[in-house]
Amino acid sequence: xxxxxxxxxxxxxxxxxxxxxxxxxxxxxxxxxxxxxxxxxxxxxxxxxxxxxxxxxxxxxxxxxxxxxxxxxxxxxxxxxxxxxxxxxxxxxxxxxxxxxxxxxxxxxxxxxxxxxxxxxxxxxxxxxxxxxxxxxxxxxxxxxxxxxxxxxxxxxxxxxxxxxxxxxxxxxxxxxxxxxxxxxxxxxxxxxxxxxxxxxxxxxxxxxxxxxxxxxxxxxxxxxxxxxxxxxxxxxxxxxxxxxxxxxxxxxxxxxxxxxxxxxxxxxxxxxxxxxxxxxxxxxxxxxxxxxxxxxxxxxxxxxxxxxxxxxxxxxxxxxxxxxxxxxxxxxxxxxxxxxxxxxxxxxxxxxxxxxxxxxxxxxxxxxxxxxxxxxxxxxxxxxxxxxxxxxxxxxxxxxxxxxxxxxxxxxxxxxxxxxxxxxxxxxxxxxxxxxxxxxxxxxxxxxxxxxxxxxxxxxxxxxxxxxxxxxxxxxxxxxxxxxxxxxxxxxxxxxxxxxxxxxxxxxxxxxxxxxxxxxxxxxxxxxxxxxxxxxxxxxxxxxxxx
Amino acid sequence: xxxxxxxxxxxxxxxxxxxxxxxxxxxxxxxxxxxxxxxxxxxxxxxxxxxxxxxxxxxxxxxxxxxxxxxxxxxxxxxxxxxxxxxxxxxxxxxxxxxxxxxxxxxxxxxxxxxxxxxxxxxxxxxxxxxxxxxxxxxxxxxxxxxxxxxxxxxxxxxxxxxxxxxxxxxxxx
Numbered sequence: 001x002x003x004x005x006x007x008x009x010x011x012x013x014x015x016x017x018x019x020x021x022x023x024x025x026x027x028x029x030x031x032x033x034x035x036x037x038x039x040x041x042x043x044x045x046x047x048x049x050x051x052x053x054x055x056x057x058x059x060x061x062x063x064x065x066x067x068x069x070x071x072x073x074x075x076x077x078x079x080x081x082x083x084x085x086x087x088x089x090x091x092x093x094x095x096x097x098x099x100x101x102x103x104x105x106x107x108x109x110x111x112x113x114x115x116x117x118x119x120x121x122x123x124x125x126x127x128x129x130x131x132x133x134x135x136x137x138x139x140x141x142x143x144x145x146x147x148x149x150x151x152x153x154x155x156x157x158x159x160x161x162x163x164x165x166x167x168x169x170x171x172x173x174x175x176x177x178x179x180x181x182x183x184x185x186x187x188x189x190x191x192x193x194x195x196x197x198x199x200x201x202x203x204x205x206x207x208x209x210x211x212x213x214x215x216x217x218x219x220x221x222x223x224x225x226x227x228x229x230x231x232x233x234x235x236x237x238x239x240x241x242x243x244x245x246x247x248x249x250x251x252x253x254x255x256x257x258x259x260x261x262x263x264x265x266x267x268x269x270x271x272x273x274x275x276x277x278x279x280x281x282x283x284x285x286x287x288x289x290x291x292x293x294x295x296x297x298x299x300x301x302x303x304x305x306x307x308x309x310x311x312x313x314x315x316x317x318x319x320x321x322x323x324x325x326x327x328x329x330x331x332x333x334x335x336x337x338x339x340x341x342x343x344x345x346x347x348x349x350x351x352x353x354x355x356x357x358x359x360x361x362x363x364x365x366x367x368x369x370x371x372x373x374x375x376x377x378x379x380x381x382x383x384x385x386x387x388x389x390x391x392x393x394x395x396x397x398x399x400x401x402x403x404x405x406x407x408x409x410x411x412x413x414x415x416x417x418x419x420x421x422x423x424x425x426x427x428x429x430x431x432x433x434x435x436x437x438x439x440x441x442x443x444x445x446x447x448x449x450x451x452x453x454x455x456x457x458x459x460x461x462x463x464x465x466x467x468x469x470x471x472x473x474x475x476x477x478x479x480x481x482x483x484x485x486x487x488x489x490x491x492x493x494x495x496x497x498x499x500x501x502x503x504x505x506x507x508x509x510x511x512x513x514x515x516x517x518x519x520x521x522x523x524x525x526x527x528x529x530x531x532x533x534x535x536x537x538x539x540x541x542x543x544x545x546x547x548x
Numbered sequence: 549x550x551x552x553x554x555x556x557x558x559x560x561x562x563x564x565x566x567x568x569x570x571x572x573x574x575x576x577x578x579x580x581x582x583x584x585x586x587x588x589x590x591x592x593x594x595x596x597x598x599x600x601x602x603x604x605x606x607x608x609x610x611x612x613x614x615x616x617x618x619x620x621x622x623x624x625x626x627x628x629x630x631x632x633x634x635x636x637x638x639x640x641x642x643x644x645x646x647x648x649x650x651x652x653x654x655x656x657x658x659x660x661x662x663x664x665x666x667x668x669x670x671x672x673x674x675x676x677x678x679x680x681x682x683x684x685x686x687x688x689x690x691x692x693x694x695x696x697x698x699x700x701x702x703x704x705x706x707x708x709x710x711x712x713x714x715x716x717x718x719x720x721x722x
Contacts, residue, residue: 031695034707068694207650210691245597245634246646246690248703281584286593286632289688303585303592305631321586364652364693371694402651436693438651452651456688462631 001265001272003151006142013143021079022057022101024048027072027131029064029217030249031371036091037061037072043091044074047098057101060140063218065131066122068371070112075131078104087112117387118369123350125358126211126334127374130218135253138260141221147266149340150225154232154276162233163189166336168344170356175201175292175329176407176433177509178355178422181336184326187316188234191324196236198227199301199320199327202243202250203285203292206405207456208436211360212330214372216243216250219334220257224267224280226333229340231278234326239280242297245287254282289460293508294327296462307464308508329434331360351377355421363389365438366396382416385439396441400524404433406453406460407513409520410446429520431513446525447532451479453517461511468511471502475518487533496522561608568603568610569617577617588618592628596635605636641676641683643721646700649686652693661697664711668718682718 001009017023026032026041041061048054065073070087077083078101089097089110096107114120124130133140141147153162167182188196200223204212216223227239243251258280261267269277283301290296291306298320300306319325335357339347348356355377361384363370368390375384381401385391392398400410403420409430411418418424422432440449458472478495481487499515506512522529577591577598585591595614600606611629615622629635647653647662666672669682676683692698695707706717 030705031692031707034692034695034698034705068692071695204691205689207689208652208693209689210693213691246687246700249705284593284597285634286597287634287688288632300593301590303590303628305627307631321590362693364696365655370696438655438693440655444655449651452654456650460688 001151003148003155006148006151006272010142010145010148013139017058017143020056020058022053023075023077024057024059024097024101025062025075025077025131026059027063027065027074028061029214031064031068032072033249035072037089040072040074040089040091040094043094044097047094048101050095051098051102053098053102060134061136062133063130063135064127064214064372066127066372067112067118067369069369070371073112073131076100080104083114085112085114086110116390118371118373118390121379121383121388122374123358123376124374125338125347125350126215126222126331126360127218127372128338129222130214130372133219135218135220136256138221138257138264141219145341146221146337147225149337150228150232150266151272153229153340154272154274159189159233159235162229162340165340165344166233169335169339169347170344170351170354171332171335171339171347172355172422173329174331174335174359174434176206176404176431178432181328181332184316184328185230185234187314188236188324188326191317193324195238195323196231196234197320197323197325198230198234198236198239199294199297199325200227200239200241200330200333201292201294201297201327202241202247202330203289203297204244204247204330204434205289205292205460206407206434206436207453208362208364208402208438209405209434210362211372211435213247213250215330215334215360216247217253220250220254221261221266222334222337223254223330224257224261226328226336227280228267228271228278229336230326230328230333232276236326237278239278240283240301240320241280242283242285242291242301245284251282251284258282288462289456290462290508290510293510295508297327298325305462307462308510310507331435352419352421354423359420359432359435361435361437363437363439365402366392366441366444367439368393377421378419380417380419381411384420384437385416389439392439392441394441396443398439399442399444400440400446400449402430402438402440402449402517403436404431404516405436406456407431407510407516408433408436409516410440410449410524411520412524414524429523430516445483446521446528447479447483450518450521451476451483454479454514457510457514461514465505465507465511467502467505468507468514471498471506471511472514474498475502475515479518482529482532485532487529489533492529492533561612563609567613568607569599569613573598573602574617589620589624591618592620592625593632596625596629600636605639608637639676639680642681643701644683644685645718646685646687646690647673648688648690648692648696648698650689650693650696652689653697656696658697658709660711661699661709661714664714665718668715681721 074086074089171181172178288306291300296306296308315325360374454476463469612622615625698707
């Protein structure tokens with residue numbers, strides 16, 4: 001299939017879609033699905049039949065619409081009407097939804113305001129199809145420019161031209177560290193070998209992060225297309241998606257997507273009649289956080305304990321089964337097709353000086369609008385938490401936002417006006433990580449938060465290197481003592497010393513960053529530690545709001 | 549904890565005549581899994597998953613059978629199996645309740661739900677009820693932080709859990 005032929009197919013599908021006057025979209029991502037939105041979709045179809053609208057209405061089960069706290073979400077596009085979104089829709093509401101399609105009148109009680117900042121302030125690239133298309137229907141993806149970038153690249157562009165676009169775009173790894181994707185792929189492209197691998201890292205495990213799950217469930221073909229473009233640009237032949245076994249729905253949708261893409265020759269041998277061949281297979285994890293670290297992930301795919309090894313050699317030189325390998329995060333790969341389609345310069349025009357494009361954040365904790373958002377890099381924390389997130393519930397006051405999971409830190413109010421990008425977060429003592437944002441109000445105790453993350457690091461330590469294996473255990477003990485009110489100033493000094501040692505001497509990134517939650521809470525909320533150690537050390541003006 | 553070693557050197561291994569990895573399962577793995585891997589050792593994780601899926605857990609005898617089947621040393625298979633949290637080296641209940649212990653769930657009150665389950669089933673995390681019906685487990689982030697607290701019952705996700713609806717969820721399981 002040539003790019004033109006694909007364009008014709010897409011147009012045909014769009015026209016067919018446009019000939020149907022009414023469209024109903026029901027969110028069936030994990031969150032809404034757990035509230036039985038699949039039954040809701042069935043019931044809406046049945047009710048549409050009752051009111052005689054089943055023939056001219058298309059009901060789709062679509063991916064994540066973002067506002068998980070208001071689920072299940074349903075969007076209705078009735079003939080000649082503006083699209084309306086409905087929230088907290090139950091099976092009992094199905095007749096009202098069907099009636100609204102027939103009459104063109106809104107169901108006022110259920111309307112979800114899409115002009116609110118939660119929706120209006122977002123800019124969608126990664127999630128552009130999320131909540132729009134049916135993940136299990138490849139035609140829906142094709143009708144929305146799907147596989148257009150891949151077909152154009154393999155038939156009209158040289159691999160190095162694809163690489164150039166990615167480099168120009170300034171795209172950085174969305175898994176946490178922010179390594180430039182163009183550079184990573186260049187390394188792989190330059191390493192000569194007959195066999196090279198592209199691995200999609202879908203071992204999302206940061207507490208508080210769920211964007212990768214939503215992308216995989218809502219728009220799986222986007223990941224396959226991104227991987228195929230990566231393979232074409234770097235000369236790779238085979239791809240693996242390493243996904244957590246704890247994400248059953250994502251695995252199911254990926255399997256369907258791979259089957260359909262292979263059937264339509266977007267994957268497999270001689271893709272689109274060209275010389276380019278690339279296949280993708282799924283590998284399941286088995287519940288080990290450390291397998292998100294790239295060398296541990298490789299060991300796991302090889303059937304071994306998921307323990308990291310020192311780098312160099314980097315996976316781009318010696319990776320899976322000793323062959324050159326590139327490992328990219330789900331969200332990184334989700335950006336690739338739009339970049340190739342619209343050009344690197346377009347992408348580079350969004351975001352900040354050193355962090356380009358958008359970032360998907362998962363809002364959770366003590367915040368009104370929990371869910372997934374996608375915003376340009378550089379938006380301030382205040383805009384994210386208060387405008388888009390709708391502020392803190394129950395009349396409580398904001399205290400801190402935790403970013404970057406167990407490798408990140410807690411940022412206090414004084415950083416709320418900081419623009420969020422890779423570099424500003426690092427300067428403030430946290431990291432971007434995969435994009436989890438957990439908001440805490442004044443009822444949260446920061447020593448407890450630090451202890452929580454240390455417990456996580458301790459139990460997920462793979463045990464290979466001593467600083468991490470023993471260091472996290474000892475830091476957890478010290479934090480326990482302090483949190484229980486039995487700590488001394490000596491304990492605090494030991495804790496700070498251990499933070500240094502573990503950060504400087506651990507083998508992999510997970511160990512090196514494990515002291516971050518302690519360090520950042522010590523930096524901004526030291527008085528809470530002191531209060532627990534000895535009441536006399538409370539600095540003036542602080543302490544009243546310290547939770548017990 | 550991935551790095552705590554099991555006392556496998558001196559433990560007595562319970563055995564039975566009938567193999568866990570029987571001819572039928574071997575044929576299935578040989579046809580569907582092995583061809584997708586460049587060497588047999590790479591198929592360790594999916595083979596462990598396949599046997600666990602059939603047997604419900606991974607007895608030591610099964611690990612030895614898997615080692616023979618894949619041409620690995622039994623210690624290599626055990627090395628891999630003991631590393632990952634998802635492999636069951638002791639029997640589990642018909643329903644495994646995985647309660648998320650991540651920070652969002654923690655902030656949103658998972659402790660009260662854990663206490664409720666513990667009291668109702670009279671077991672601690674990691675234990676199975678005497679009738680073999682329920683196993684209770686803590687699990688790391690399930691990625692449903694927007695609708696915390698959450699948990700899995702086998703493969704079904706439950707969100708916005710409360711002390712009341714956990715009662716209903718458990719009572720509805722037969």
